[in-house]
Amino acid sequence: MRIERLSAKAEDYLETILRLSETPRGARTGDIAAALDVQPSTVSAALKSLKEQGLAEYTPYGAVGLTPKGRQVAEDIAGRHVSLRRFFTETLGLSQEEAELAACGMEHDATPLVLDRMGLLGDFLRQNPALLGQWHAARATAKGERAPGVESGLDELPPGVRAVVVGIDVDSGLRKRLVEMGVTPGVLIAVERVAPLGDPIAVEVRGYRLSMRKAEAARIRVKWRPGLI
Amino acid sequence: MRIERLSAKAEDYLETILRLSETPRGARTGDIAAALDVQPSTVSAALKSLKEQGLAEYTPYGAVGLTPKGRQVAEDIAGRHVSLRRFFTETLGLSQEEAELAACGMEHDATPLVLDRMGLLGDFLRQNPALLGQWHAARATAKGERAPGVESGLDELPPGVRAVVVGIDVDSGLRKRLVEMGVTPGVLIAVERVAPLGDPIAVEVRGYRLSMRKAEAARIRVKWRPGLI
DNA sequence: TCGAAATGTTTGAGGACCCAAACAATAGCA
DNA sequence: TGCTATTGTTTGGGTCCTCAAACATTTCGA
Ligand SMILES: [Mn+2]
Ligand SMILES: [Mn+2]
Ligand SMILES: [Mn+2]
Ligand SMILES: [Mn+2]
Numbered sequence: 001m002r003i004e005r006l007s008a009k010a011e012d013y014l015e016t017i018l019r020l021s022e023t024p025r026g027a028r029t030g031d032i033a034a035a036l037d038v039q040p041s042t043v044s045a046a047l048k049s050l051k052e053q054g055l056a057e058y059t060p061y062g063a064v065g066l067t068p069k070g071r072q073v074a075e076d077i078a079g080r081h082v083s084l085r086r087f088f089t090e091t092l093g094l095s096q097e098e099a100e101l102a103a104c105g106m107e108h109d110a111t112p113l114v115l116d117r118m119g120l121l122g123d124f125l126r127q128n129p130a131l132l133g134q135w136h137a138a139r140a141t142a143k144g145e146r147a148p149g150v151e152s153g154l155d156e157l158p159p160g161v162r163a164v165v166v167g168i169d170v171d172s173g174l175r176k177r178l179v180e181m182g183v184t185p186g187v188l189i190a191v192e193r194v195a196p197l198g199d200p201i202a203v204e205v206r207g208y209r210l211s212m213r214k215a216e217a218a219r220i221r222v223k224w225r226p227g228l229i
Numbered sequence: 230m231r232i233e234r235l236s237a238k239a240e241d242y243l244e245t246i247l248r249l250s251e252t253p254r255g256a257r258t259g260d261i262a263a264a265l266d267v268q269p270s271t272v273s274a275a276l277k278s279l280k281e282q283g284l285a286e287y288t289p290y291g292a293v294g295l296t297p298k299g300r301q302v303a304e305d306i307a308g309r310h311v312s313l314r315r316f317f318t319e320t321l322g323l324s325q326e327e328a329e330l331a332a333c334g335m336e337h338d339a340t341p342l343v344l345d346r347m348g349l350l351g352d353f354l355r356q357n358p359a360l361l362g363q364w365h366a367a368r369a370t371a372k373g374e375r376a377p378g379v380e381s382g383l384d385e386l387p388p389g390v391r392a393v394v395v396g397i398d399v400d401s402g403l404r405k406r407l408v409e410m411g412v413t414p415g416v417l418i419a420v421e422r423v424a425p426l427g428d429p430i431a432v433e434v435r436g437y438r439l440s441m442r443k444a445e446a447a448r449i450r451v452k453w454r455p456g457l458i
Numbered sequence: 459t460c461g462a463a464a465t466g467t468t469t470g471a472g473g474a475c476c477c478a479a480a481c482a483a484t485a486g487c488a
Numbered sequence: 489t490g491c492t493a494t495t496g497t498t499t500g501g502g503t504c505c506t507c508a509a510a511c512a513t514t515t516c517g518a
Contacts, residue, residue, distance in 0.1 A: 088343060091350070094343065098343070102338060102340045105338025109334025110335060111327060113323060114321065117317075117321035117322065117323065117368060120367070120368045124363075135353050138349070138353050139349045139353065142349050
């Protein structure tokens with residue numbers, strides 16, 4: 001039984017409830033409405049429907065939660081969402097915003113095998129840093145977006161690709177702080193990973209790992225070094 | 230104007246009408262219904278709606294066609310569909326059936342940039358046959374699907390990956406015909422491309438190009454040769 | 459040519475979403 | 489402890505998509 005697939009909308013409601021119910025505020029009708037860009041009255045109706053299907057439990061005016069069955073579906077969708085977003089950002093080199101949008105739309109139709117292979121392809125490329133750099137350089141030049149070796153902000157450097165620091169576009173205390181952390185012109189630098197919302201960014205310099213805001217990373221000019229370790 | 234995006238269903242109707250209207254039969258209500266797995270009455274309603282939106286033109290009981298505007302949308306969707314399917318089959322190595330299904334579901338939410346980068350990534354891998362072979366070997370072994378160098382049917386060999394013919398599983402006239410075409414044990418063989426429906430398959434042997442049915446290709450046992458030209 | 463068979467449309471109805479407006483409950487403040 | 493602002497629900501109404509059944513048209517064989 002339960003061969004019936006849930007609608008994309010129902011899946012989005014469950015995914016949102018799961019995410020919000022993990023916050024101290026819990027999942028409130030108004031917050032769900034804001035997250036999904038619908039009116040609170042629409043959420044009320046959706047909650048009633050999810051409750052009837054045995055996916056959500058809540059008492060009117062009270063807290064919203066998921067049943068074990070609902071949680072299972074929600075976690076599956078959330079997993080698809082992050083798999084796709086990771087592929088779009090880390091492998092395809094898209095922005096967090098674009099990746100987020102496309103992932104939340106495509107997550108409902110991506111089959112397990114598709115997600116699996118995307119993950120494997122990302123692993124395959126990352127496993128060889130030189131290769132990863134070649135790929136990102138190739139795709140960056142393909143559409144005239146950015147010539148290889150040309151400068152960009154550190155915030156635009158894809159995770160795993162190495163670059164050389166060219167300069168720091170700021171003359172405030174930030175510059176001093178960065179220099180103290182070893183971010184000086186000529187040094188090799190790489191982005192390790194970017195938080196889901198694009199902030200903060202984990203950076204590696206001189207064997208050290210440091211965390212910085214996206215806005216700060218944007219002030220660090222770098223030159224891509226595809227092919228380097 | 231027309232910032233309004235069409236619904237996924239409307240896009241599917243347009244895509245189907247475009248495809249069918251290119252056949253000698255033309256786009257008939259019943260054929261559209263069969264293609265989209267809905268009742269003819271549902272198609273009638275959909276056609277009326279598309280007509281009101283200036284996307285389709287038809288006279289009751291007559292032929293269905295697309296307006297220039299409708300054709301534009303339909304061609305866009307059809308393009309997304311083939312881009313995704315191509316990525317799923319040629320780059321991710323999925324079956325035609327799986328790719329078709331996932332592509333037609335995800336095409337409605339894939340952004341232009343996502344499609345673009347997927348295409349570039351496929352080009353990047355194909356441009357270096359050794360690399361393509363490494364990737365397909367890696368993903369084939371990753372899930373214990375198939376060990377590298379182990380035999381499979383030619384029908385399961387991803388396009389662009391080279392292999393060596395090990396034997397032919399048949400003792401009919403087919404064997405003779407294949408041998409005449411140069412398909413003998415020990416020879417290098419590769420799949421050039423697979424038709425959208427999985428049949429026929431274009432194969433390259435000894436510098437010649439030949440076409441065979443998927444069922445025939447399945448009888449040819451090959452051993453993958455990742456890394457070869 | 460002239461029915462039947464095949465094909466297509468209309469009608470009536472229901473489910474899934476969505477909203478605005480009216481209504482109800484809760485939370486927070488005096 | 490009230491009283492009000494905030495939050496949540498209900499109600500009534502739409503759109504989109506779907507189907508079954510009744511009806512209309514076209515096609516095709518006798
Ligand atoms: Mn979603
Ligand atoms: Mn999502
Ligand atoms: Mn589709
Ligand atoms: Mn499609």
